[in-house]
Amino acid sequence: MFTCPRCAFLRNLQSVSKSYPLRRNIRPSRSLYSVQQRLRPGHVEIFSSKRNFSDAATTTTSSASADESPARDLTVPPESSEQSPQQPHSPIPPSVQPELLPLCCPGCGAYAQTVDPNEPGYYSKTRRQTRRALQEAQRVLAEQRKEALKEAEKEAKEEEAGENSEDAEKPARPPRPIFDEVALEENPDLAEKATKIVAATAPPTQVCDRCHDLIHHNKGVPAPTPTIESIRALLEESPHSRNRVYHVIDAADFPASLITGIYRALDLQYQRSKNRRSKTEKFKHGKRMTTISFVITRADLLAPTKEKADSLMQRVRRILLDRLHLDPDDVRLGNIHMISSHRGWWTKKVKEEIREHGGGIWVVGKANVGKSSFITTCFPKDSRNLEKVAELLARRQQEPELPSTQESPELDTDSLLPPAPREELFPTLPVVSSLPGTTVSPIRIPFGRGKGEMIDLPGLERGNLHEFVKDEYKRDLIMTKRMKPTQLSIKPRQSLLLGGGLVKITPWRPSSSEGPENEPRNDSENEGDAEPPTVLAANFTPLEAHVTRTEKANEILRGERTYNTGGGGRGTQVIRPDMLHMVSSAGVITLSTDVTRNHLPRRIQKELEDHGTPPPPLPYRVFATDILIEGVGWVELTAQVRVRRLVEDLNDPTALGETEEERRRHLPRVEVFSPNGRHIQTRAPLETYRFIEEKKRRDKRKLSLESGSHRPQRQSISIKKRAAHGAKV
Structure with a gap:
């Protein structure tokens, strides 16, 4: 069962608060000498997030656990008993707690935790990036402790010699370079150098294991x-x-x-x-x-x-x-x-x-x-x-030298929003992945x-069409580049299969006695039914399109026939075999948008564009619509229908002289089948296939110009015969 990060935090916070009081905004001191006296042998410090997802911030380890690798356990090796005297155990954690983990994962927004590896925000103790951060923190801590010991020994010697340590001159440190806005504006090289320094000294941020797997291995579990x-x-x-x-x-x-x-x-x-x-x-x-x-x-x-x-x-x-x-x-x-x-x-x-x-x-x-x-x-x-x-x-x-000791924002347990992080020059942006539900909070x-x-913000629910698809084809549902399809013809008694049966589109054949309000039928095969017009389909989806007879398409959906696009076992069926019986009718869709003006003959259309000459009366109309497949793409459908008499005005939808009911009855319609009859919508056509047609015409014209086929061919006769022939004429 998945537990949201906020509930997991509150649950672990209650268990932690029973053992010791929770301290917030712990800012470590620059000198660790006073803290070193409080540490005792066997007292191990756990590196974790400030949310205290670990069971305890300090534990008393045995001699066997003390020999384990500090890089693997995310612990700092304790000082020897000679340097730190024995002190009784206190339930209050020490004031120095270097934070190697961020408050929230910058990739998915989940709160950092080291408890459950199956939940978002988990940081593994054996990750290479975490071990490197631990080693860097240990190195800086060791250097600071050595400096603190040297300063303490020097102060003790000065006190014994009777010298006043406060009046003693200390060696001056080299001054740090000063970068202000005026200096950066006057010197572009200095501004570039300062930008590089800011980028190089930015605090290290690492993403959780789930985001790491999404980035490098393209795998992960979607969040609710x-x-x-x-x-x-x-x-x-x-x-x-x-x-x-x-x-x-x-x-x-x-x-x-x-x-x-x-x-x-x-x-x-x-x-x-x-x-x-x-x-x-x-x-x-x-x-x-x-x-x-x-x-x-x-x-x-x-x-x-x-x-x-x-x-x-x-x-x-x-x-x-x-x-x-x-x-x-x-x-x-x-x-x-x-x-x-x-x-x-x-x-x-x-x-x-x-x-x-x-x-x-x-x-x-x-x-x-x-x-x-x-x-x-x-x-x-x-x-x-x-x-x-x-x-x-x-x-x-x-800031102190240790990157993990920077001040973190205070956490408000009553707020739904996480605390705002500090602003950086190059912030860590959210992880981009094709997995739905990447962002957790x-x-x-x-x-x-x-x-x-x-x-x-996390994304809202979009649909569960991917549940009906095989696991190896789930990522293929996402269209990553612009499709350049070929227009397919769906004739009467034929159907278009997408993805081997995931979606089926069939021209609807209404009976002469039926009206438009009747219930849709799966496939009308009566001889007396009116023959539907041929529908042109442009598949703008990453699914494989295949036109076949309606009888074969129905057998494929019933599991009685193997999906095959041309013999030899060719074809990709993305739908799961056990989900074929769940494909049902999503309804009858009418191609109601009149796009005749955009499908005029080339000569008439050019006269209309150049001279504004209205087109002559046409004996047909062209209707179109777009079938939307949720989260996948769209299919552009176009059909040409003959009218009873010539139409004078193409912009007048009532120019046919019929009622709306009679007009819609003569419009082309298709029936769409999908899993559970869902995940299908319609829209007015964008007619994006005309961009492909224009490109084909330009390429054809360019090819003819390069080959010289646009010029009239000369007769294969000699100059003498051509001259004699011209003289006779």
């Missing part, structure tokens, strides 16, 4: 997802007066990863109306309301270039307004950003917006939509801020010298 109510509770504890929520949406299945009721669930400020007197900021109960911005990540999956991705913004805005149930004639929706962390599209603009806003920047979204990647790309770093560099250098000079990253901070 929170609820929207818990996200609201975190927002209510914000220490900032100005807060903004960045709702991250994945472009692969946009807008399936949208939280539709986010305004009411998180008590956010609603969108501004188009009234020019509408206020940009609103207050509720004397507190400024939290604003929201929508960020669509991985926009490079939609279009090959930045300009073509921007051309989809109007369609994206209309789809978003429709899902949020907002009237496009009443509200303005300008807070939408389509970015690409991989290609750097519009990331600089979002970064400047975050830096100017300041305050609390809350990153909210469903699991595995790219929240951590968004923070890694758009976090406003201040590596060139000379004021911050000078401030960090001054802090480094005041909020991760706070301050920026701008106290101006604000970004908070990475």
Whole structure:
């Protein structure tokens, strides 16, 4: 059973507090001479987090345990009995407790602990990075103890000689270089050197074992997802007066990863109306309301270039307004950003917006939509801020040499938010992984010298489609690059299988006596049924697409036939064999969006673009829609339907002269099958396949120009015969 880090901490805190009182914010002294007198043989000091996840901070070890390796047990070897006298055991831990572990793991946000290796935030005692930190801490401690002993012996000799140690001149230490903002601005080389010093002297931070396995071995256990109510509770504890929520949406299945009721669930400020007197900021109960911005990540999956991705913004805005149930004639929706962390599209603009806003920047979204990647790309770093560099250098000079003895923030056990870490020049950013549920608890990253901070929140539940997929193909469900599919034709009595049966799309054949409100049928095979039109499908998913007869597709789903794409056992079936019987109908979907104007003949379309000549009456209509597979991608469906008579106006949906019910009855429809009839949504078509068609036409024209095939071929006759032929003419 999984235990959240906060409950695990409180449970261990109660067990620890029974043995000795808990001391917080223990700041070790620069000299360890006084503490050395308190240490006794066999008294071993445990290196752990300040949250005291270990069972006891100090233990009395036997002679057998004292011979163990200190690097393996994370202990400091005790001093001999000659240097420290015997003292009675005290339940109060010593005042020096070097902290090798961070308060929270900077990669996933889990509280550091050394108790349960199966829970997030666990730090192994045998990790190489932990052993190196221990060895460094032991080396510094040994040097400080030697210096303390030498100073004590020197003071004792001076007292015996009758010399006053306070008036004695001490050897002057070499002055440390002074770096201020003015000096750094005047000398660029000095500024570069100071930046390198700050980066080199930064306190070492290490991630937990779970994040280490995610980074280096690409394996891990997903953490449980929170609820929207818990996200609201975190927002209510914000220490900032100005807060903004960045709702991250994945472009692969946009807008399936949208939280539709986010305004009411998180008590956010609603969108501004188009009234020019509408206020940009609103207050509720004397507190400024939290604003929201929508960020669509991985926009490079939609279009090959930045300009073509921007051309989809109007369609994206209309789809978003429709899902949020907002009237496009009443509200303005300008807070939408389509970015690409991989290609750097519009990331600089979002970064400047975050830096100017300041305050609390809350990153909210469903699991595995790219929240951590968004923070890694758009976090406003201040590596060139000379004021911050000078401030960090001054802090480094005041800190002790031991990196693990730096002052840590105080932990509030009543707060849901972890304490904010110290601001660094190059902070440790969250771990980016394809595993859903990587972030366990909020991760706070301050920026701008106290101006604000970004908070990475755990992702909400997105769906359980991966539970129906084989373990070796679960990571293949994520689309990592833009797909360039080939348009497939789904003829009547055929079906499209995705992933060997994970999703099935079949053209729906309605009976002449049935209306559009009847229950969907699995597959209509009656001879009297109307023949459905041919549907063109472009598969923008990483799943393998295969068109086969509907009878064979049904046999594959019943387990009576082996999935095969062409003989010889070819084909990849990602769905688990024991889950085939759970594939059921997700409903009948109507291709209702008229896209005839975008599918005109090339000559007519060019006249329309160049001269504005309206197209002539056409005997057909083209309808399209996009089928969304939750967390995987989308399938673009297009079908051409003949009309009873010529249509004069393509923009008038009622130009057919029929009622809405009769019109929808003649529209093409498909039936979609998925596990438990879920994980399927629809949207208005973005028509991203036309980018691929344009690229093919350009390549074909370029090839013809290079080969010279565009020129008219000359006749294979001699000049004399050609001249004679011309003279006769």
